[in-house]
Amino acid sequence: MLKIKLQPTGKKHQRYYRIVVAEDKSKLSGKVIDTLGSYNPHDENNNIVLDQNNYQLWIKKGAQPTNTIKNLIKTNEATN
Numbered sequence: 469m470l471k472i473k474l475q476p477t478g479k480k481h482q483r484y485y486r487i488v489v490a491e492d493k494s495k496l497s498g499k500v501i502d503t504l505g506s507y508n509p510h511d512e513n514n515n516i517v518l519d520q521n522n523y524q525l526w527i528k529k530g531a532q533p534t535n536t537i538k539n540l541i542k543t544n545e546a547t548n
Contacts, residue, residue, distance in 0.1 A: 470531035472523070474507065475500065484508050487518060487537065489526050502526065507540060516544050 469492045476496060478484035487505040490498065504526070505518035518541070527533070533541070 470501065470526070470529070472504065472526060472531050472533040472537050474534070474536060482510065484510075487516065489531050492532075513547075514543075515547075516540055518544075 470489055471492045472487065472489055473496075474485040475488045475490070476483050476485055485507040486500075486503055487507060488500045489502040489504065490500050502522065504522050505516060507516040508514075
């Protein structure tokens, strides 16, 4: 099963996340099928950069977003 999830990158206390499509059972640093955007929690606005067209395409193909991704998208839409 495909999941849309956060992949951590960056330094230990300065995490930066990529929003990726990957297999459910794969490691966080494992093989990625597609990169949809990014999220920087240290940014003042906590905005996410997300390719909406690509996101909707993967949802139609059956990829399931994690709860964290769902919440990030909801809060991002509410602030915009």
